[in-house]
Amino acid sequence: MAIVTTPDAILVKNYVSGDEASLSLLIERHQSKIYGFIYSKISDRDVSDDIFQDTFIKVIKTLKSNSYNEEGKFLPWVMRIAHNLVVDHYRRNKKMPMFRETEEFSIFSIMTDNSQTIENQLITEQVENDLKRLIEELPDDQKQVLVMRMYQDLSFKEIADLTGVSINTALGRMRYALMNLRKVIDKNNIILTN
Amino acid sequence: MGKLYTKKQLAAPKMLPKKETISFLLNYSKALRMIKVGNMTFETIAN
Numbered sequence: 001m002a003i004v005t006t007p008d009a010i011l012v013k014n015y016v017s018g019d020e021a022s023l024s025l026l027i028e029r030h031q032s033k034i035y036g037f038i039y040s041k042i043s044d045r046d047v048s049d050d051i052f053q054d055t056f057i058k059v060i061k062t063l064k065s066n067s068y069n070e071e072g073k074f075l076p077w078v079m080r081i082a083h084n085l086v087v088d089h090y091r092r093n094k095k096m097p098m099f100r101e102t103e104e105f106s107i108f109s110i111m112t113d114n115s116q117t118i119e120n121q122l123i124t125e126q127v128e129n130d131l132k133r134l135i136e137e138l139p140d141d142q143k144q145v146l147v148m149r150m151y152q153d154l155s156f157k158e159i160a161d162l163t164g165v166s167i168n169t170a171l172g173r174m175r176y177a178l179m180n181l182r183k184v185i186d187k188n189n190i191i192l193t194n
Numbered sequence: 195m196g197k198l199y200t201k202k203q204l205a206a207p208k209m210l211p212k213k214e215t216i217s218f219l220l221n222y223s224k225a226l227r228m229i230k231v232g233n234m235t236f237e238t239i240a241n
Contacts, residue, residue, distance in 0.1 A: 023223050027216055036209040052211045056219045064228040065235050 008074035016063055027056065030075055034082055041086045051089060055082045127192050134184055142177035145170050 008026065015022035034055065039048040058081050062068045068077075101107055116124065135143055144163060148154045156174070160167040185192065222239075229236045 020220070020224055024220055027219065031211055031216070032209060035211045039209050049211050049215050053215050053219060057222065060219070060223045060226060061228065061237070064223075064226055065230065066228075 009070050012063065012068070012070055012074055016066065016068075023060070026074070030078065033075065034078055037079060038082050038086060042089070047089065051082065051085050054085050058085075130190065130192060134181055134190075137184060138177055138180055142173045142180065145173040146177040146181075149174055 006025070008029075011022040011026050015026070031052075035048060035052050038051045038055075039045070042048045042051065055078060059078055135146060138146065141163075145159055148159045148162070149156070154162070156167050156170045160170045163170065165173075184190075225240045227238045227240065229238065
């Protein structure tokens with residue numbers, strides 16, 4: 001026995017004339033395609049249900065107000081409405097498609113946090129304090145140049161002017177300061193890392 | 195005939211909206227009346 005399916009155009013016409021059962025047939029016929037389309041864009045069952053519902057509310061209103069021009073393209077028309085509502089949904093939420101955390105995919109694998117962890121902050125603090133203590137052990141003239149250069153960010157010209165020595169002397173003191181620091185660090189097996 | 199070692203592709207379950215959604219739409223459709231007066235369209239929902 002041949003299964004005779006009423007074309008969409010006839011069902012739409014019947015529905016507009018008041019036959020509610022035609023709408024039921026239309027929804028039943030196309031629900032899978034429309035819902036599948038929405039779900040493929042949204043990936044959330046509840047939101048997809050909402051958009052599916054809004055899509056058909058628009059369809060019903062348009063058909064009931066006789067504003068639909070039947071051109072034998074019922075499904076593409078409904079799909080277009082659904083597509084527009086999906087776009088509206090993203091526009092409203094101003095976000096990209098949502099990713100759900102799964103075993104294979106973790107959102108943290110693509111997100112990075114550049115700020116230091118508490119552990120690293122503590123290490124940095126410790127290293128800085130150790131270095132300050134080491135600098136305190138340097139002879140005064142070397143310490144003065146090193147502090148001015150590294151902590152106060154002065155140029156060797158400025159350091160020379162402020163300490164009343166030549167630039168070469170300031171450079172020499174800096175060189176000895178660094179050499180002495182390295183010596184102390186090596187001698188005491190101090191590890192300054194982060 | 196050579197054996198197929200690949201797994202049979204499981205058909206994806208049909209994606210369907212909830213029954214409540216469909217029933218809401220059908221009831222909404224039954225309740226909705228659109229009345230055109232001149233250029234204006236009025237919507238009435240019968241409870």
